[in-house]
Amino acid sequence: MTPSTADQPQMPVEEFERIARTAETVRLEFLNGRLEVKPVPDGDHGAIVMWLLRQCMLHRPELALYPEQGLLTETYRNGRARPDGALAPLDHFVGHGEWASADGVLMTLEVTSHDRDTDRRDRVEKRDGYAGTDIPVYLLVDRDAETLVVYSEPRGGKYMSRLTHPYGATVKLPHPVGITLETEKLKDYTR
Template identity: 50%
Template sequence: MTIEDFERIAKFAEVDSEAFTLEFINGRLRDKVLPDGDHATIQEWLARRCMTERPGWGLHGRLLGLKVGKDREGRARPDGTLAPAGNFAGQGEWAAPEGVLMTAEITAYDVGSNRRDREERPSVYASTGIPLHLIIDRAARTVTVFSEPDLNLGGYRAECTVKFGRKLVLPDPVAIELDTEELKQYVR
């Protein structure tokens, strides 16, 4: 499938679906279920934390798609994309990743989504050159930050995981501390 074919299919599917959006990662068509209330609340929590610490930044939700992969032939909709305010002005539905400081994923409870969130997404975001990737894992009740992307290997060289309730320092270029205590309220 070409990227042009994917974009036509994705646009058609989004008009017709209230249950999912489509992505194109590693040459494969992927569906991404829409968030539940706890997922949306965690996304809101992360946005508040980031924008309180860095008011000149914005955390964009999954309505903003990114061109991903080393050759930018993939299309992903992160649960959160942290970038300076105005970074995506003038761009279309699928924005260039330049200027992105961090992507974030909040896991769903289905097996397929969890595997993609834990394995495929960190790899594709690293190969894109995005400095940090954050996973808020509701099933494991952990928060993991990946850093030091290796463009050649398509992965991050460093990662740090904490259990909900602990503090996690996000490295540069974000350089903020997340107190994850509140996240305990938003898991099953």
């Protein structure tokens, strides 16, 4: 069997959307032409997303961090990613369906899960998908390494800048996000 890629997908994107609507205990994504399974988040994962959501609300009240908003990603919109958070102006996704264009999204957030696919999914495929749609900032909260990795300056499907900060550091998210995070609280969510 030939491996699936964006050029030769495992299935048509419409078939993926039908399957994704029926999933209950997992979240489904369509990355690089393959069906991906994302586990339902654990409590610490959810606490990290909520912590960041509150930080965004405090520092940029005109923006919202939309949890689990489906985004069209990758070349020719053939990818479907469900970031842990998509930072965009308030009401940005009103009138959009389950899978919205990434246009206007300022930042995506992923918090790593404790599963075998998180390395490929969060650290490679989603990063490249977000860069490919020119999302200005990708914030990866890497629970395994206890770091925040800030990717920015998308160009040609890749992020040109990558800065890594340990939990507890002051992290300045670049333009257009413009939020400074005091990350000491993240240590409370480490197991």
